[in-house]
């Protein structure tokens with residue numbers, strides 16, 4: 122009897138305890154703050170939450186009892202830092218393997234002299250978790266992007282040797298000037314040459330003004346605008362900038378796994394292509410380069426964290442490479458521990474997971490080989506899961 126294709130979650134985060142301690146010691150976002158009378162501390166990540174955070178702190182200082190639903194950030198439950206909880210979540214949702222990654226904003230804000238050591242300790246922590254759960258956990262390593270270049274490049278060489286490391290997680294900021302910054306190219310080249318896939322994930326969104334006062338400073342619209350729209354646009358812009366800078370052509374071995382099915386890239390690739398073809402300044406150089414479609418088919422993978430079969434169909438069509446019409450480049454994810462259920466027990470099933478799993482079944486057929494590929498088969502192949510490369514054993 123053929124063995125069942127495993128279910129693999131390639132988009133699943135954690136904040137290890139030493140990282141949480143750093144957030145607890147800070148007085149700016151990203152920050153962890155406790156408010157008297159609330160069961161969990163709050164983790165506040167988004168810059169748009171500065172005003173609500175200040176207001177909540179002022180109210181607490183006046184001794185006013187906090188209204189939990191009005192507090193900034195989100196409750197920092199055990200789901201964020203406990204590997205036992207991660208395994209429970211996996212078991213509850215039938216997930217065989219998780220590829221863990223540090224959650225945003227990673228090490229982007231860490232002092233340059235501390236970043237190298239913190240990266241080493243975070244990556245050692247992830248390695249230990251994976252070792253303690255053989256066959257169930259792998260990880261994308263964190264990079265000390267603020268550290269001096271030699272430290273950053275040494276970290277890449279070091280993580281490439283870690284047995285359970287299957288790539289790195291990276292934000293769109295690069296070294297501070299974005300991924301198309303020429304200073305970033307040696308870093309991207311080192312990642313390409315070591316065969317480490319980059320899991321590209323948003324954090325910064327769009328400037329707060331675009332959300333208007335009701336979406337920003339008053340907090341009336343919660344996290345909806347920055348998370349639903351800002352995050353995907355940020356990813357789209359970062360990849361388009363890399364493309365326009367010619368980085369994919371110069372580094373053909375560079376491989377990117379894009380969070381949230383590539384943001385809006387599947388939907389906008391045609392428009393990007395057309396704008397390049399109609400830009401007198403760019404077209405002369407771009408003519409000899411591969412198109413955004415070529416890049417999508419050859420160097421980009423997409424996760425399936427898009428919550429609807431409509432978006433998923435666009436992702437499948439956009440990444441339509443030679444094999445299986447694009448189905449060989451898509452990988453299931455959950456975004457755990459973000460988006461817990463509000464109306465049911467967090468120890469039970471999460472609607473944010475079933476929405477993504479249902480999108481795969483609806484788009485590809487429940488139990489079909491294509492659905493099994495997206496739910497895990499692709500990740501096993503692309504990320505070489507279960508393999509122990511000879512030089513890492």
Ligand code: URA
Pocket residue numbers: 134166224225348456459460
């Ligand atoms: N998902 C993430 O990965 N990070 C956030 O901050 C919110 C949702």
Ligand code: ZN
Pocket residue numbers: 132134322380456
């Ligand atoms: Zn995420």
